Amino acid sequence: MTTGYHRKKQPELVRQQLLDVTAQVLADKCTAHLTLDLVAREAGVTKGGLLHHFPNKNALLEALCDELLRQMNDHIAEVMANDPEPTGRFSRAYLDVFSRKASEAGGTNTLYAALFAEANMRDRWRDWLEQRYRQHEDTDSALLAVIVRLAADGLWFVELIDGPKQLQDRRQELLAELNAMTRRK
Template identity: 40%
Template sequence: MSNSRNRRKHPEAVRREVLAETARLLLEKGPAGVTLDAVSQAAGVSKGGLLHHFPNKLALLDGLFDDLAHRFDQALAERMAADPVEKGRFTRAYIAVCFPAGGVAEGEEGWKALTVAMISEPHLRERLRSWVDGRAEVRAEAPLDALLVRYAVDGIWLSDLLGAPSMTPAQRAAMMERLIALSPS
């Protein structure tokens, strides 16, 4: 059985491969290096096959955003479902998902790539703002401490993504404990 025939039977696998190669190209070459030709070649799919899933570069970037945001939402929902205390649940889940003991967790390379793209793509920055604005939990937990926690976690997350000097494991654990203590309860 040929690889192309096998791919036709697994379009989701093709889509995942295309998104993975888009992320890799973003990291290696920046947004300008992400062209339909470069992605199709890197993913080993025809340009027509790529266009079947993503009709243009913006659709590729949107697809990467959608994939990462979906996985992030799932992780948040799982953490929130496991937290028996309703007040502050979103903030504690946000801390746990964005600030794990070892640094940025699942999808790290994808988030690094998307962060690179957001710098030059106002459309993606607006999508991120809309994602945050669309979370009723964020608005419900908007006292100053919850905002302080979210911005602190975002700063640490970005520092991790950029490979900036990190905290020791003990400092990281203490910081996470302090941030959880600041979450609404």
């Protein structure tokens, strides 16, 4: 009797690898070019292996969206943990995380743009935002805090489209003023 080599099963590692490959394909291309065959091939797994983790393309995209939101949430929580001032803490962390995301290499921004072009992913994003807003309502419901978060979103978008040079030249000044706004009542 012969015994063949069997790879040790590591389902969480394979799942993460599939998500990483999906993110890379989206960063390089767009959702229209994303196929399960391509993801499986790039991840070095069979299509059946991919389907074991994600029954269809939408489930794969939803899992990636959830992973990105989890990472975003972790980054915001990390920044908040290092901020001793409660008033505006969430908005400062949101500004910090989104201004860093905005200045990242285009691949990550392209990934977010591709992912959130899908209606059901935008719904997941909106639900995540609404939950965070409710969670931090006691410390971050002031109008200036809302303006700061909207400005952070705008900064991310403007940098996503490689916006006007005037904004890039004044980026640090803009971030400093927005940060100061979170401390005003």
